[in-house]
Amino acid sequence: MKVLEATGITKLFPGVVALDSVDISFEPGQIHAIIGENGAGKSTLIKCLTGVYVPEEGSVEINGQDALKNKELFDKIAYVPQEIDLFGYMSVAENLFIPYEKSGFKGMVNQKALEEAARPLLAKFQIPVEPDELVKDISVSSQQLLQIARATVHEDYEVLMLDEPTTSLTTKDTQILFDIVRQIKSQNKAVVFISHKLEEIFALSDVITVFRNGKKVAYSEIGQVDIPWVIRQMTGREVDQNQVFCSEKVTDEVLMEVNDLTGERFTDVSFQLKRGEILGFSGLVGAGRSELMQAILGYLPVYKGTVRIDGENWKLGDPTFSVKHGYIYLPEERKKQGILPVLSIRENISVAVLDRLASATGISRKKEDELAQNVIDTYDVKTPDAEKEIQFLSGGNQQKVIIGRAMTCEPKVLVFDEPTKGIDVGTKAEIYRLMKELAEQKGIGIILISSEMDEIRKCSNRIIALYDGRKVGEFPATADKEEILSAIIGVG
Amino acid sequence: MNNEKSRSSNPIINALRKSNMTAIGAVLVVMILIASVTSPYFLDIYNLQSVIRDLAFVGMIGVAQSLLLLIGELDLSVGKIASLCGILSGMMMVYYHWNPWLALLVSLICGLIFGAINGLIITRLRLNSMVATIGMQGVYGGINLVLTKGKAITGIPEEIYFLGKGNVGPIPAPFIFCIAVLIIVLFIVKKTKTGRYIYAIGNSREAARILGINVDKIRVLIYSLVGLISALAGILYVARLGSSQSAIGENWPMNSIASSVIGGVALTGGIGNPAGALIGAAIISIIQNMIVLLGVNVYWQSAVSGFVVVIAISFGSISEILRERKARKVKVG
Numbered sequence A: 001m002k003v004l005e006a007t008g009i010t011k012l013f014p015g016v017v018a019l020d021s022v023d024i025s026f027e028p029g030q031i032h033a034i035i036g037e038n039g040a041g042k043s044t045l046i047k048c049l050t051g052v053y054v055p056e057e058g059s060v061e062i063n064g065q066d067a068l069k070n071k072e073l074f075d076k077i078a079y080v081p082q083e084i085d086l087f088g089y090m091s092v093a094e095n096l097f098i099p100y101e102k103s104g105f106k107g108m109v110n111q112k113a114l115e116e117a118a119r120p121l122l123a124k125f126q127i128p129v130e131p132d133e134l135v136k137d138i139s140v141s142s143q144q145l146l147q148i149a150r151a152t153v154h155e156d157y158e159v160l161m162l163d164e165p166t167t168s169l170t171t172k173d174t175q176i177l178f179d180i181v182r183q184i185k186s187q188n189k190a191v192v193f194i195s196h197k198l199e200e201i202f203a204l205s206d207v208i209t210v211f212r213n214g215k216k217v218a219y220s221e222i223g224q225v226d227i228p229w230v231i232r233q234m235t236g237r238e239v240d241q242n243q244v245f246c247s248e249k250v251t252d253e254v255l256m257e258v259n260d261l262t263g264e265r266f267t268d269v270s271f272q273l274k275r276g277e278i279l280g281f282s283g284l285v286g287a288g289r290s291e292l293m294q295a296i297l298g299y300l301p302v303y304k305g306t307v308r309i310d311g312e313n314w315k316l317g318d319p320t321f322s323v324k325h326g327y328i329y330l331p332e333e334r335k336k337q338g339i340l341p342v343l344s345i346r347e348n349i350s351v352a353v354l355d356r357l358a359s360a361t362g363i364s365r366k367k368e369d370e371l372a373q374n375v376i377d378t379y380d381v382k383t384p385d386a387e388k389e390i391q392f393l394s395g396g397n398q399q400k401v402i403i404g405r406a407m408t409c410e411p412k413v414l415v416f417d418e419p420t421k422g423i424d425v426g427t428k429a430e431i432y433r434l435m436k437e438l439a440e441q442k443g444i445g446i447i448l449i450s451s452e453m454d455e456i457r458k459c460s461n462r463i464i465a466l467y468d469g470r471k472v473g474e475f476p477a478t479a480d481k482e483e484i485l486s487a488i489i490g491v492g
Numbered sequence B: 001m002n003n004e005k006s007r008s009s010n011p012i013i014n015a016l017r018k019s020n021m022t023a024i025g026a027v028l029v030v031m032i033l034i035a036s037v038t039s040p041y042f043l044d045i046y047n048l049q050s051v052i053r054d055l056a057f058v059g060m061i062g063v064a065q066s067l068l069l070l071i072g073e074l075d076l077s078v079g080k081i082a083s084l085c086g087i088l089s090g091m092m093m094v095y096y097h098w099n100p101w102l103a104l105l106v107s108l109i110c111g112l113i114f115g116a117i118n119g120l121i122i123t124r125l126r127l128n129s130m131v132a133t134i135g136m137q138g139v140y141g142g143i144n145l146v147l148t149k150g151k152a153i154t155g156i157p158e159e160i161y162f163l164g165k166g167n168v169g170p171i172p173a174p175f176i177f178c179i180a181v182l183i184i185v186l187f188i189v190k191k192t193k194t195g196r197y198i199y200a201i202g203n204s205r206e207a208a209r210i211l212g213i214n215v216d217k218i219r220v221l222i223y224s225l226v227g228l229i230s231a232l233a234g235i236l237y238v239a240r241l242g243s244s245q246s247a248i249g250e251n252w253p254m255n256s257i258a259s260s261v262i263g264g265v266a267l268t269g270g271i272g273n274p275a276g277a278l279i280g281a282a283i284i285s286i287i288q289n290m291i292v293l294l295g296v297n298v299y300w301q302s303a304v305s306g307f308v309v310v311i312a313i314s315f316g317s318i319s320e321i322l323r324e325r326k327a328r329k330v331k332v333g
């Protein structure tokens, strides 16, 4: 028996066949994993199955009835989109129950009643916040859980669709989520789970569907297959999960020296970065790693301490200076701080190096086109052309454009802040390979901030652990995992 | 994955698809057709000249305002800056007998400074542009009243009248200034680094800062430019009336925003073309002219023109709604 059955779904975007006659169905009491490279069409499929997009072809049946004709059937589906879309300036309780009518709050809304109703839900999801706190003030991980709690408030849903719910969850919150998902499954509801983290998929799901380039390429029960099979189906090639990517051309020359740097979220941090080195920064969410690197950029204030890069005393507090002199920061919040969403790929790249593109009448369009095409070719960006608005690229391809842009600035120090968040396994390996290549061939210093222990150990030559804004340890690449772990949770 | 078929190889078709300027241009052409069919006086040369003279002012301010909308901000003090600069020029010419050209130049510089003050207050104190310029328009309007006690300054030297009242060939002089403003603004937006940075800031202020763009410097620059253009419009209007009056520019803040929005410039920043604001201004001016030509009752004029402007602003979203309806019909049958 199937609760949702879609047949022949085709969805087109300008220049792209996002979905190519896809058949898929979900059964009650089953956790159905969907996996595929960035841009394979996973989110687009979910949006077609929840009524957000109307597919060009195909049908969607919910409990045997045509949902494209009768939109109300989509109410049977609870949907948690890939991006957080909560109301930042409203309270946790308000976010949970909006729209109020549907939650059984008729007429006037009583703040106290809302907050009381919120408590059991917060307890169920173990979200450590008060119902009256503003959503913008709670942690990203809590926001993510809250978003899932909100989707499941109305008990009458029959399918729960989670689009990459764990990308911004801490390890602990991931476990909480998994327990809840299993509970939901035991209530005989269907769950659809999208993730790029293979371990999670194998830990949680019952069946798996693999997508490649808008087509469904494989389906199996999870017990019948293993990780290498999934990667093969996804990418069409083998990816060695154990390959290491640390730089093999670390010099003795100190490229960057940070002394006793103190700012709002970090205290007395000192470290050195060598030319040709990849230096990993490990720590929990909130340990102050991003803040430290953003302060060196000049984006956040520094209270005390000095920075020297390539023999130059660094001017602090001025991002224009830092970027011009070769300190480039690639932000973790790609959507908010990295891309310029409605501009084209070309404009996103050229904006960083306009001086070089000058011509007699302003900006040379020819040079600009060449530069953009060069980045697209070098970094293998999947796009019909350079004029596509960058917001319509998949996450991995956006990241490649941003790396390409950073490289055109000829950096000396390049900071990658969680560079593989939401990125598929194949592309992850490509990004690691790129980092290694940049460190070895261009002689730059790379700083890698990552919360994934495997990633940081695979790529770094040295690892620095931060806990609560302080440096609590420095480890060689070969260090024991447990040793680093205990440092970053503050028991070193 | 890339479907080569759905991608047109014709660059012109691609360009048309990408910009909604053609749609707005088409609306303007339709408006002109309707106007000339419904009223025989519309195409009369004197009427046309008066419409174009009106639209020159709204157009100039609209083009300036669109720069601010592109970075996601706006300036509600444009009208008061215009009238204050008009008053200052009048005082210099009439009370202090300055050389008129020097007086005009100094007034323009005053406009630039007023704009820069707006920009500095907004960036340094991290204020919301709308709230801050509501406050500043009170300040500029207040200074205006202190200086004039509400009385107009008459006796403006006749040698500057042609700037406002005159024609170059058949074309009203203010419109020449308006086109000059548009060309300069378009050059900045399309050809210079600053222009690219304006779009970058409008897309994401945070990303722009991380990219090393000096965001606040550019914001102050734009406010200053807007102040300068407002002053220009103000003194041209003084030349048109032959007197300096505090009432100059009363409707300019709202009309300039409306023209930009009709012209496809998004209030949220990052999207649009300043040339659209001029077309938007033309549409508004024709609407207002029609209302007069068709003899709408004087008391109704404001309500009718407001209503038609709301409809004009909705063109963009209405076509979107219709497109969705059609897509659903095709699908559901």
Ligand SMILES: Nc1ncnc2c1ncn2[C@@H]1O[C@H](COP(=O)(O)OP(=O)(O)OP(=O)(O)O)[C@@H](O)[C@H]1O
Pocket (backbone or CB within 6 Å): A013, A014, A016, A017, A018, A036, A037, A038, A039, A040, A041, A042, A043, A044, A045, A082, A392, A393, A394, A395, A396, A422
């Ligand atoms: N609104 C849109 N307009 C144009 N193209 C789009 C749009 N949304 C998605 N696409 C394109 O459709 C394809 C599928 O995108 P989709 O977001 O479904 O991928 P995904 O599998 O969810 O990737 P990710 O793992 O990065 O989230 C991509 O090539 C993308 O560029």
Ligand SMILES: [Mg+2]
Pocket (backbone or CB within 6 Å): A042, A043, A044, A082, A163
């Ligand atoms: Mg997706």
